[in-house]
Amino acid sequence: MQYTLDVAGAIELGREVLLHEAQAVSKLVDTLDEGHFARAVDLLLNCRGRVVVSGVGKSGHIGRKIAATLASTGTPAFFVHAAEAAHGDLGMITAEDVVIGISYSGSTAELLTIVPVIKREGASLITITGNPESPLSKNADVNLNVHVDFEACPLNLAPTSSTTATLAMGDALAVACMHAKGFTKEDFARSHPGGALGRRLLTHVSDVMRTGNSVPSVQMGVTVLQAVREITKKHIGMTAIVNENQHVTGIFTEGDLRRLIEERGDIRNIKIEEVMTKTPSTIAPEAMAAAAAKLLDEKLINQLLVVDAEGRLVGALHIHDLMTAKVI
Numbered sequence: 192m193q194y195t196l197d198v199a200g201a202i203e204l205g206r207e208v209l210l211h212e213a214q215a216v217s218k219l220v221d222t223l224d225e226g227h228f229a230r231a232v233d234l235l236l237n238c239r240g241r242v243v244v245s246g247v248g249k250s251g252h253i254g255r256k257i258a259a260t261l262a263s264t265g266t267p268a269f270f271v272h273a274a275e276a277a278h279g280d281l282g283m284i285t286a287e288d289v290v291i292g293i294s295y296s297g298s299t300a301e302l303l304t305i306v307p308v309i310k311r312e313g314a315s316l317i318t319i320t321g322n323p324e325s326p327l328s329k330n331a332d333v334n335l336n337v338h339v340d341f342e343a344c345p346l347n348l349a350p351t352s353s354t355t356a357t358l359a360m361g362d363a364l365a366v367a368c369m370h371a372k373g374f375t376k377e378d379f380a381r382s383h384p385g386g387a388l389g390r391r392l393l394t395h396v397s398d399v400m401r402t403g404n405s406v407p408s409v410q411m412g413v414t415v416l417q418a419v420r421e422i423t424k425k426h427i428g429m430t431a432i433v434n435e436n437q438h439v440t441g442i443f444t445e446g447d448l449r450r451l452i453e454e455r456g457d458i459r460n461i462k463i464e465e466v467m468t469k470t471p472s473t474i475a476p477e478a479m480a481a482a483a484a485k486l487l488d489e490k491l492i493n494q495l496l497v498v499d500a501e502g503r504l505v506g507a508l509h510i511h512d513l514m515t516a517k518v519i
Contacts, residue, residue, distance in 0.1 A: 207343070
């Protein structure tokens with residue numbers, strides 16, 4: 192079947208949906224109090240086991256995201272489908288756990304079936320419902336009310352505003368716990384090592400720098416031509432110049448070579464110490480790779496020499512190394 196799009200109508204309806212859902216979330220602000228929200232956060236903070244999130248249908252989808260958000264912000268959590276829980280997965284729940292049961296109606300049969308077992312086990316139960324008088328709410332240690340006046344769906348049927356409100360409440364719980372635990376950017380990065388933030392906060396220069404025979408270096412006293420051979424051999428566009436103790440005394444780059452040829456023409460008898468940059472930019476191996484990227488950007492250069500606390504050459508870093516490691 193072919194449909195004809197009413198562009199103006201689609202845009203207007205889209206705006207109405209966003210407005211309805213924003214209003215639904217906004218109304219939750221006044222529902223947060225010590226007797227409910229603060230109590231729920233306290234239960235989560237003092238959970239000695241795991242937080243188990245459960246639901247079915249759309250509430251189940253929202254529950255999976257809430258569990259993932261909790262887990263990634265310092266509150267160990269996982270999702271259990273309520274129907275599967277009744278067929279064996281209840282064995283995952285212990286007395287030291289806190290269960291978050293999600294059902295907008297508060298009457299979902301699958302959740303109500305497992306509530307008695309949860310209570311007998313001794314686990315705490317937080318519910319997120321749209322009806323504080325529902326059977327599920329009344330059996331909870333704490334109920335968080337996410338009631339909405341109407342769904343954003345024009346038929347007032349499809350879970351839209353209600354699921355958005357539930358998701359927002361889950362985020363509020365996770366962030367409140369995160370703040371109370373003093374969760375940091377570094378903590379977040381450790382649980383997201385494959386993400387961009389994780390790479391920026393966890394990757395050190397020593398993890399990505401070139402070492403050993405891959406590091407271009409020549410001794411003081413060599414000619415420019417000898418330095419050029421080292422640059423060509425190591426494929427990094429520069430070479431370090433070091434003394435007999437491996438202390439860095441300078442750097443010579445391909446750009447320096449081009450400028451030197453333009454100025455002098457014949458470079459065969461020129462000693463490297465006459466034309467090298469005597470104060471090269473360096474970085475320590477224990478520095479963050481993100482700091483190296485910032486230094487390269489500030490100095491408008493492509494390479495860095497990596498030196499230890501005594502100024503000895505221990506590695507070399509090219510901007511491409513940072514790009515390969517996806518630090519930038």
